[in-house]
Every structure is written in structure tokens, then in C-alpha cells.
Amino acid sequence: MRAYPFPSILLALTLTGAALAGPVKGRISGQEKLVPDVYTEAAKPDSHRWIWREPSPTVRSEFRALSANPSRDICIAALESAAAPAHDPILIKITGGRTIPTTIAVAPGTRIAFENRDPFPHQLYVVNSTTWKPEIINPGSRREWSAPPGANRFEIRDELFPSVRSYVVVDPGVVDVAYPGHDGAFAFDKLAPGDYVLKAFFQGKTVGKAVSVTVKGNVLVDLKDPLNVADGAGQ
Amino acid sequence: MMLLSRFWYIVLSLVMAGALYVAFLAVGQYNRRNAVAMNEELAGDSQVVGWALQIDSRHRLDALLVGAVDKGVQDALSSANGRDPLPRSSKDGARRALVAVSDKLAPDYKEDALFAVDRDGRIVAQLGFDSAADDMELGGYPAVFDALHGYLRDDTWVFGDKMYRVVARPVELDVTQPPVGAIVGLKLIDPIYAKEVARRTRANVAFYANGRRLASAVQEGFDASIMDQVATSLPTLAQDKAYTDSGHSEVHSLSDTVGAMYARIYGDGWDLGAGYAVARTRAVVAGPMGFIAGADDKDKANVNWGLLVMALVLGAAFGIAFTFLEHTVPLRELVKQAASLKRGELDFLQLPRFRGAFRGAAQDLNQGLERIVEKGGGAARRPADLEQILGPANAQPAMSAFALPGQDGQVPPPPPARGSAPSAHSGARPNPAPPPPSSAGGFGPPPPGFNPGPPPPNAFNAPPNAFSAPTPLAQPPVQAPAARPAPPPPAPAAGAKLSQTGARPVPPGPPPPPPAPQRPYDESEDEEATMVAAIPAEVLAAATGEHKASEDVAEWLSVYEDFIRTKKQCGEATDGLTFDKFQHTLKKNRDALMQRHGCRRVRFSVYVKEGRASLKATPVKE
Numbered sequence: 001m002r003a004y005p006f007p008s009i010l011l012a013l014t015l016t017g018a019a020l021a022g023p024v025k026g027r028i029s030g031q032e033k034l035v036p037d038v039y040t041e042a043a044k045p046d047s048h049r050w051i052w053r054e055p056s057p058t059v060r061s062e063f064r065a066l067s068a069n070p071s072r073d074i075c076i077a078a079l080e081s082a083a084a085p086a087h088d089p090i091l092i093k094i095t096g097g098r099t100i101p102t103t104i105a106v107a108p109g110t111r112i113a114f115e116n117r118d119p120f121p122h123q124l125y126v127v128n129s130t131t132w133k134p135e136i137i138n139p140g141s142r143r144e145w146s147a148p149p150g151a152n153r154f155e156i157r158d159e160l161f162p163s164v165r166s167y168v169v170v171d172p173g174v175v176d177v178a179y180p181g182h183d184g185a186f187a188f189d190k191l192a193p194g195d196y197v198l199k200a201f202f203q204g205k206t207v208g209k210a211v212s213v214t215v216k217g218n219v220l221v222d223l224k225d226p227l228n229v230a231d232g233a234g235q
Numbered sequence: 236m237m238l239l240s241r242f243w244y245i246v247l248s249l250v251m252a253g254a255l256y257v258a259f260l261a262v263g264q265y266n267r268r269n270a271v272a273m274n275e276e277l278a279g280d281s282q283v284v285g286w287a288l289q290i291d292s293r294h295r296l297d298a299l300l301v302g303a304v305d306k307g308v309q310d311a312l313s314s315a316n317g318r319d320p321l322p323r324s325s326k327d328g329a330r331r332a333l334v335a336v337s338d339k340l341a342p343d344y345k346e347d348a349l350f351a352v353d354r355d356g357r358i359v360a361q362l363g364f365d366s367a368a369d370d371m372e373l374g375g376y377p378a379v380f381d382a383l384h385g386y387l388r389d390d391t392w393v394f395g396d397k398m399y400r401v402v403a404r405p406v407e408l409d410v411t412q413p414p415v416g417a418i419v420g421l422k423l424i425d426p427i428y429a430k431e432v433a434r435r436t437r438a439n440v441a442f443y444a445n446g447r448r449l450a451s452a453v454q455e456g457f458d459a460s461i462m463d464q465v466a467t468s469l470p471t472l473a474q475d476k477a478y479t480d481s482g483h484s485e486v487h488s489l490s491d492t493v494g495a496m497y498a499r500i501y502g503d504g505w506d507l508g509a510g511y512a513v514a515r516t517r518a519v520v521a522g523p524m525g526f527i528a529g530a531d532d533k534d535k536a537n538v539n540w541g542l543l544v545m546a547l548v549l550g551a552a553f554g555i556a557f558t559f560l561e562h563t564v565p566l567r568e569l570v571k572q573a574a575s576l577k578r579g580e581l582d583f584l585q586l587p588r589f590r591g592a593f594r595g596a597a598q599d600l601n602q603g604l605e606r607i608v609e610k611g612g613g614a615a616r617r618p619a620d621l622e623q624i625l626g627p628a629n630a631q632p633a634m635s636a637f638a639l640p641g642q643d644g645q646v647p648p649p650p651p652a653r654g655s656a657p658s659a660h661s662g663a664r665p666n667p668a669p670p671p672p673s674s675a676g677g678f679g680p681p682p683p684g685f686n687p688g689p690p691p692p693n694a695f696n697a698p699p700n701a702f703s704a705p706t707p708l709a710q711p712p713v714q715a716p717a718a719r720p721a722p723p724p725p726a727p728a729a730g731a732k733l734s735q736t737g738a739r740p741v742p743p744g745p746p747p748p749p750p751a752p753q754r755p756y757d758e759s760e761d762e763e764a765t766m767v768a769a770i771p772a773e774v775l776a777a778a779t780g781e782h783k784a785s786e787d788v789a790e791w792l793s794v795y796e797d798f799i800r801t802k803k804q805c806g807e808a809t810d811g812l813t814f815d816k817f818q819h820t821l822k823k824n825r826d827a828l829m830q831r832h833g834c835r836r837v838r839f840s841v842y843v844k845e846g847r848a849s850l851k852a853t854p855v856k857e
Contacts, residue, residue: 042377048482048505049377051289052296052389056303056405056414059385063413066384069355069374095368096356097503098375119366120395160393160445162506163375182317182354 023215025187026198026223028076028180030230034068034202036102038165068202070180072098074229075201077105078188078213079173086110086147087174093117094124094137097163099156103201105169105177108149112168114156115142123159134159153204167204173197184226191215200229207231240557247550258523265520270494273517274486277496280438280513281483285498287436288400288511291344292389295420296402298344302418303404307332308351311360312416313408315353329360336418337362346420347399351406353416354383364421373419376503378403382417391502393444393509398424401502426450441465442500444509457516464489465512472497472508482510492519565593572597586846587806594846601843787825790839791818794850797841801848821850828854 042049043066055064068074086109093100095117106112116122116137124143125134137143145156147170158164175196180186198211208229213221302308311329315321329351337349348363356374361367373379378390382403390401399421405414422428424442433440433452441451441462446469451462468487475497478484482505484497495514499505520526568588575581583604584597795817802809825837834854842849 039377039380043381048499048501049503050389051292051501052387052402053381054387056385056387056407058407058410059405059414060410064385066380071355072374093370095370096372096375097377097379098372100372102375117368117370118394119368119371120397160507162503163377 023191024213024221027226028184028229029226030228031070031074031184032067033230035066036068036073038163039066072100073102074180075103075105076178076186077174077199078176078191078196080175080194080196083172084175089113091115094122097161099166101179103167103204105171105174105201106147107174108147108170108172110147112145113142124156127155127157169201169204193217200227240561243554243557262520262523269517273494273515277486277494277513277515281496281498283436284438284440284511284513287432295344296387296389298340299402299404299418299420301339302336303406305332305336308406308418309408312351312353312406315359316415321359326360333360333362347423348421350419352379352419379417379419383414385414391500391504393504393507398444398449398509424450439514441512444504461489461493492517565589569593583843585804791821794839798848801841805846805848824852828852
């Protein structure tokens with residue numbers, strides 16, 4: 001394990017809707033129908049993940065539906081037709097039984113640093129990879145991974161925490177990514193003028209229909225129709 | 236024969252071998268049953284510990300309700316949602332609320348760490364777990380994820396070398412809105428927790444994760460160091476199909492006497508090799524003596540001591556009794572008779588008072604004494620060598636000197652032997668004639684060619700052993716009558732008078748007592764009666780003479796007294812053996828011998844053969 005060498009780290013539109021101001025903004029819908037597989041599996045009785053699991057009698061049933069956390073699990077990527085250059089290094093935190101975010105789309109050659117923010121070690125690895133095998137990441141330490149050339153999808157897991165399932169989508173056209181808030185709103189504020197396609201990714205896969213958008217200078221592009229991420233989920 | 240004591244030794248040996256066999260079988264069965272019992276107890280312990288963890292989670296989950304409905308927690312989480320970074324006021328308010336909640340928890344269910352988590356899973360405040368970073372989250376754990384979606388949930392987390400039992404509940408502010416967050420409680424599985432579980436379950440329990448034992452607690456009397464071995468079987472659990480399928484392993488041996496059963500723990504730890512193990516000691520008996528070493532006072536008190544003492548006493552009593560009867564009594568009799576022999580009260584050992592080897596030894600001693608007397612010039616108490624005296628006689632079937640002849644003048648075959656087989660030494664004799672049956676009744680060995688007359692109507696019928704002939708061993712080995720031709724005995728002349736040899740002074744005794752009225756002799760009346768031959772009338776007439784008769788009567792009276800005394804010494808009954816019968820028998824036999832061998836007189840003497848008094852008839856040719 002070595003220290004992360006980069007002084008500045010880019011994590012696009014981290015977490016909340018506070019950074020929605022920008023040339024493109026929009027919303028997603030249907031996110032309540034997306035459930036990460038890890039929680040679906042953990043909810044099953046034969047998963048042996050719990051002794052007691054019962055609904056709180058004071059929580060209404062419509063609020064008890066498991067659903068993804070858009071700010072962690074749903075990635076909106078802006079892609080252009082031409083091959084995009086590698087992004088600046090991206091920091092992904094490891095904490096809380098998952099990585100933040102759990103899904104990200106990057107251009108080939110982009111370096112990603114996984115930083116352990118927990119007070120105990122993690123041991124990430126890329127599934128079916130012969131090069132990025134399980135390796136201890138001590139508290140406060142980072143482990144770097146570079147996106148290989150070409151379009152691909154990678155799943156990253158943690159040997160010490162079964163709930164950690166992260167996905168990296170490598171696509172040559174990825175220019176930028178954004179994460180919606182609880183209300184589904186998202187925004188891109190650094191897109192250069194040009195034509196883009198907005199895609200939503202969940203668990204490393206495209207969800208919803210892609211939306212084309214054209215950025216002209218600093219003119220705000222406000223998408224009238226939300227991206228329905230529940231449409232065609234799993235593709 | 237001393238069979239009883241030997242038989243008793245065999246019985247005791249069989250009993251002892253049987254007891255050992257049973258003991259060894261008992262050892263095997265005891266160990267096998269203990270192994271089965273230990274396995275069942277371990278399965279029970281494992282189940283009980285699982286239930287204890289289940290109940291503990293339930294209680295802690297319910298106890299956490301005070302945090303879920305705490306106003307301070309609700310407000311703090313509500314104010315933190317959607318804010319980045321988290322407001323300080325929310326953090327402080329949440330922490331104060333968690334302190335208050337912790338104080339309200341019952342001591343048995345007080346958490347080691349409490350977290351207030353907003354709807355994104357961010358930690359707004361925590362109590363305990365001070366190592367958490369400022370931006371640490373919990374929302375990715377399935378338990379917290381479920382709690383944020385309105386579920387009560389427990390879990391097991393493994394954080395490095397620590398394992399936590401986790402409970403989480405949703406925190407609600409408005410029933411018309413989703414939960415604003417969750418409150419999470421962590422219980423560290425440490426020796427204190429393990430001790431509490433062990434106390435509740437009365438099991439020896441150890442918790443493990445990541446291939447290491449994290450905590451353990453044992454019951455009093457159980458070697459705690461054995462629990463260090465729990466981790467040794469962890470690498471092999473992956474091959475335990477029962478463990479991978481059902482979560483409960485087969486029994487693994489931690490040592491020769493300790494077994495352990497492993498169980499996977501529910502939660503995230505299920506896939507991380509986390510679980511708990513219960514251990515028990517199996518009582519093993521190495522051998523039959525192990526039952527004694529392992530017995531306690533209660534076991535000893537349950538022993539049926541009465542039965543044991545009775546077996547001991549009976550076993551010893553029978554053994555002592557048998558050896559007393561077969562060893563002590565005859566030895567004492569030998570000592571007693573030896574003392575009598577020394578004092579001159581006895582000339583020979585009384586064989587009937589001995590049994591088995593002692594009788595044989597006494598008989599050998601008697602024969603030795605006779606041999607010593609003979610060497611010293613004394614008269615050996617054995618029959619004379621009639622062949623040497625009278626010369627070779629016609630071949631005669633082996634028979635007693637006083638056996639009953641048949642009507643045709645032939646000697647009937649002697650009765651079968653009773654209690655004695657033909658002597659094995661007979662083959663060593665130089666006499667080519669077949670050895671006489673040892674059991675022939677009569678007054679010693681008959682001379683060759685002896686052919687007594689027919690028996691009288693009221694013959695003194697003796698049992699076969701009465702007046703038995705001496706054994707061949709009693710005869711001097713130098714005798715070789717067959718090798719020395721001897722003139723045939725002269726035929727007695729009719730009416731010839733037998734003169735007394737004068738070897739014994741003839742006492743001027745009274746006239747012979749009138750013959751007692753004869754009656755049919757009952758064989759059972761006197762086993763010692765001799766077998767007599769019928770006296771021919773002409774011989775009887777020739778032999779009668781008043782002077783000679785008085786001499787014979789005097790001599791026979793002496794013989795009679797000697798015979799009675801010897802019989803008593805031999806322990807034989809003398810009832811019914813009157814002098815009248817005795818002299819009548821002697822007279823008939825004397826006459827028969829005189830007629831047969833032409834001798835002038837016949838000398839009778841008493842000797843002991845095989846422990847019984849017998850008579851010898853020795854023809855005198857003078």
C-alpha cells in the first residue's frame with residue numbers, strides 16, 4: 001500500500017444536490033424501484049444475514065420499500081461521441097459498508113484511488129481480475145486502480161465486507177458524471193459546449209433511456225423530462 | 236486328588252478373566268457412550284448459545300426503542316438530512332441525545348457504541364467507538380440500510396480483529412414521512428460478553444472471526460487454555476459440509492478428551508468465517524483401572540459393599556476350605572501318624588486315613604519301611620515266595636489264594652478290580668506268568684497251581700478287596716520263580732497229619748470254642764470278610780486233631796487279634812467279624828492249602844494292603 005500521490009482529487013458532483021448549478025440540470029425518476037442486489041440478497045431469510053428483521057410498526061408500508069440511494073448508487077454520465085481524455089484522478093471513499101459512490105463511469109486511463117475512511121482495514125479486489133487481487137487497505141490508506149483501454153465494466157468487492165459491491169464503467173466517451181440527490185435532481189456544471197448523451201448507470205449497468213443534450217456556452221440546459229431510471233433497468 | 240482346590244483355582248481364574256473381559260468391554264462402551272453423549276451435549280450447547288444470541292439481540296433491539304423515539308435524536312437527524320457538511324448543532328444535539336438514551340438502557344443491554352445515522356447513512360453522532368472518522372458512514376451495511384427503510388434488524392459485523400453484535404432501528408419524526416435516520420447499537424464481543432453468554436448458557440464458548448479466536452469464556456473446572464485450540468480447526472471448517480450447509484459443524488477434537496462444535500454466526504459475519512464454538516470435556520477411561528481412579532466418593536458410596544464382602548468371604552472361604560480339606564487335613568494326619576510311628580504306636584501308616592497323593596506317599600513310606608525291615612533282617616510283612624518254597628507249580632490263572640474254586644475244581648475268575656487298576660509295575664516283573672488282578676480277595680497271592688476245593692455252603696464270602704493280595708510292588712524284585720525249576724509239590728497223602736513247625740510256640744490254649752451257629756453271610760455286613768474255599772470232607776477229616784487244633788486255635792486267635800487291631804488302625808469296621816467266623820475261614824483255607832501243596836502247616840499273618848488289613852497264608856513244608 002502506498003500513499004496517494006495526487007494533491008488534488010476530483011470526485012464529480014459528490015453526494016448532494018448542492019452542486020446543481022451548472023449548464024445542464026435534470027432529474028431522474030423511478031429510482032425507488034432500483035434496489036442494490038446486495039440488499040435484496042441480504043434481506044432473504046436464507047442469506048443468514050440476520051436473526052431479526054421485521055418492519056417497524058410505526059413506519060408506513062410505502063416507506064418500507066427498499067430502494068437505492070441515488071447519491072451513492074446512481075451515476076449519471078455525460079458522454080460525447082469522440083473519445084474523451086482520461087479524467088483527473090478520482091477519489092472513492094471506502095466507508096459505511098460500501099464505497100462512495102458505488103457506481104462510477106470513467107474514461108479509459110482514468111486513475112481511481114480507493115481510500116479507506118474506516119478505522120479498520122478493507123481488502124478490495126476486482127472480480128475476475130488477475131492483476132488487481134485482494135490487498136489490504138489500512139485505515140486512512142489508499143489503493144489505486146487505472147481504467148484499462150476500451151469499454152468495459154468492472155466489479156469491485158471487499159473480502160472483509162460482503163456488502164461492498166462497487167462498479168466501474170469504462171467508456172471512451174465519458175466526459176463527466178453527476179449523482180442525484182434524494183429528490184432525484186442532478187446537474188453538470190463543467191461541460192464544455194458540445195453534444196452529449198446522458199446515461200444513468202446503476203450497479204455498472206445502464207438504466208433508463210439515454211438523453212441527448214447540446215451545451216452552448218453558459219446557457220443552462222434544463223431537461224424537462226426526467227430520466228426514468230426504472231425504465232429498462234438492468235440493460 | 237486335590238481336585239476341589241484346583242477346580243476352585245480354575246473357577247477363580249475364570250471369574251477373574253470374566254471380570255476383566257467385562258471391564259474391558261465396559262471401558263469401550265463407556266468411552267463410546269461418553270463420546271456420543273458429548274456430541275449430543277455439544278449440539279445442545281451450540282443450540283443454546285445460538286438461542287442466547289437470538290434472545291440477546293431481541294432484547295437489545297427492543298431496548299433501543301428508547302433511542303428511536305427520543306426527541307433529541309429525531310430532531311438532530313432531521314436537521315442533518317440534506318445538509319453537507321453536517322451542521323455542528325446537529326452533531327452536538329445528536330450526541331447529547333445518545334448519551335441520554337444510553338443512560339436509559341438497562342445495564343444488561345447497554346451498548347458499547349451508539350450511532351445516530353441520517354437518511355444517507357452518515358454518522359451524525361456516536362457514543363463510544365471514538366476511532367470513527369468524521370466522515371465515516373454506516374449506511375452501506377445491510378442492517379442500517381434496512382433500518383433506514385423502516386426495518387428492525389440485527390447483524391454481526393467484523394471490524395478488523397473485533398466483532399460486534401449490531402441492532403438498528405429506524406428513527407421517525409413524522410409517520411407521514413420516511414424515517415429521518417436510524418439509531419444503531421453495537422455490542423463488542425469481548426471476554427466480558429463471552430462470559431455473560433457462558434453464564435447464561437452454562438457452556439464453554441469461544442467466538443472467532445477471520446481465523447482467530449476473539450473471545451472465550453469457560454465454566455468452572457474447565458481448562459481455559461484448551462479454548463486456545465479452537466482456532467486450530469478453523470482452516471478445516473471449509474471442508475466440513477455440515478458447517479457450510481447448515482452452519483453447525485460436526486464435532487472436532489481439540490484434544491484427546493475435548494471436543495468442540497462450531498457454528499456460524501448470523502449477519503455479515505456469516506460469510507466472513509465468524510462464529511462461535513462450544514467445547515466440552517469427554518470423560519475417558521484409559522483402562523479398567525481408570526474406573527477406580529475416576530471414581531468419587533459418591534460412586535464409592537453406591538458400591539454394593541455387602542455383595543462385594545460376601546463374594547470376598549465366600550471366595551476365600553471356599554478356597555481355604557478346599558485347601559484345608561485337601562492339604563491341611565491329610566498333612567496333619569501324616570504328621571500325626573508320623574509321630575505315632577515315631578513313638579511306636581504304629582508300625583505302618585494307616586493308608587485309609589489318607590487320600591490322593593498323600594495315600595500314595597504313605598503307601599510308599601510303608602513299603603519303604605518294610606524294605607528297611609527286610610534289609611535289617613527282620614521279617615518283612617509280605618507273603619512268602621511259595622514258588623521258592625514249594626517249587627514251580629502248574630500254571631494257574633491269576634487268583635487269590637483263597638478265591639472260591641468252582642464245582643469242577645477250577646478256580647473261578649477273580650472279581651473285577653475295585654478301585655485299583657492292574658499295577659503298571661507288573662510288566663517289570665521277571666515272572667512270565669500273567670500278573671494277578673490286584674483286587675483279588677484272599678490272603679495274598681496264591682501259589683501257582685493252587686486249586687482249592689469247592690466252597691462250603693456257608694462260605695465266608697468276602698468282598699473283592701477283603702484279604703486282598705499284596706501288590707506286585709510288595710514282592711521282592713529278586714524273586715524269579717519262573718526261572719528256577721522247582722519240583723512239583725508232592726500230593727498230600729490221604730489221612731496224613733499236619734504237624735506244627737514249632738516256629739511259633741503253641742500256647743496251651745483252651746479247646747477251640749464251639750463253632751458258632753452259621754448263618755447266611757450278608758456281604759454288606761462285613762466288607763472285610765475273606766473269600767474262602769470249600770473244605771473237602773476228607774481233608775477236614777485228615778486235618779482234625781485235638782492237640783493240633785488247639786495249637787492252631789491259639790495261633791489263629793493271635794492272628795485274629797492282630798487282624799482286628801490292624802483293621803481298626805486302618806479305620807475299617809470290625810463289626811460282625813467274630814473269631815468263630817475268622818477261624819472257620821482260616822481252617823478251611825489252611826486245609827485247602829495243605830491238601831494242595833502237601834505242606835504240614837500254614838502260617839497266617841496280617842499285613843496292610845492299600846490301606847486295608849489283609850491276611851497272608853504261607854505254606855510251611857517242615
